[in-house]
Amino acid sequence: QQINQIRAFIDKKCSIITSIPGSATALDDAIDAAAKAGIPFITAAGSVTSPNAINVDSNYARWGYDMMTAIGKAQPDGASILLVEGIAGHPIVVQERQGADKALAENPKLKISRNVNGNWTANVTKTVVLQAIATNPAPIDAVWTTGSESRVVAEAFAEAGRPAPLITGSITGDALGYWKANPDKYRFEGHAVLPHWTAQTLFRVGERMLDGQKPKLNTLLIPIPPVHTADLGAWYKDCMTTDAVSIFPIPPKDPMPEEWLDAYFSNPAPTKGWDYSKVPDACAK
Structure with a gap:
């Protein structure tokens, strides 16, 4: 299905194609076809083996x-x-x-x-x-x-x-809700593997590429933001309860500052339109 979708996007002459790949190898021919058509292809939350893709992932x-x-x-x-x-x-x-x-x-x-x-x-x-x-x-x-x-x-x-x-x-909204209700029963040292910043980084990389910036590598390993027990209060929001399994916390500060992202490009420039202060709150509806 992903192969058919990619080829349909190529036919529509999309400016860029992004994907969470279901396979490391099965999409390679379609990705190569996108490259021949001059369309950048970027993945997140999973890498592919085609040298024509830019993989935005973590270590x-x-x-x-x-x-x-x-x-x-x-x-x-x-x-x-x-x-x-x-x-x-x-x-x-x-x-x-x-x-x-x-x-x-x-x-x-x-x-x-x-x-x-x-x-x-x-x-x-x-x-x-x-x-x-x-x-x-x-x-x-x-x-x-x-x-x-x-x-x-x-x-x-x-x-x-x-x-x-x-x-x-990886910290979650329901875990923060449990910590708030039971501070003596929850001790945590970990990180925040979250959909928000994963998607944000994917689109920031894509925006930069459309702006003519060149990634130094075809796999960009993005640091995963750390979370410590002492930090939990800064991550917690009132909408987070033990049942809040679909609410994901927002990092208190940008987990991938622009100056860090600059290091991944040979000709860096600020991401157009990017302002972390405008990221919606975890409890926003």
Whole structure:
């Protein structure tokens, strides 16, 4: 379907084509056809192998490494860690785990107590975490996750009567709602993998390319904004409750300042029309 859509956009002589690709390789011929027609092709939240595409993505191995390193910093005397991964074999899961394993190799005081897959799904994650807790009476100091299910992880530990662990992952509106209602039961060190800034960066790159700016590489790895427990108050908004699973927090400040984005281009200039102060509030309707 994506191939047909791309070719239809080529026939319509679109100025630019953007995509969240469903495959790393299947779209390559269509992307090459767009290039022959002089149409830039930009991806987000997934990369393709065609050299004619510009991939706007992030370094997920670095994310996994940073989250595990954060656990080590918070637990300098060592920690027993529950790993909650996403869908087994998914490229992002593999990359995140590679980063985590590197951090574990650097800090022998960090020990893995159990490894489960929550499939990036709240009910599955809660079930496997409760099972892991029930079969592991020893203390669990931290939970390293690769998704957006930190709230249900915290709920599972609270329901089991276990001390609140340090949880990593991607911050969400429902997690912030849980933290606001239960500040003593939610400890977080992670990042914000969010649709807003992902889309914003995609379109800013596209706008610059239409303006004649040249990316230095065909894969642009955008830093994922960090989020610490001490910062949660700045991310929280009144509309965020434990049920706010479709509300995504907005970074308090631009996670990709213009001067950072300039470094990705050989002939940088400000993105036309870009003003982070005009980004809608997370609670906007």
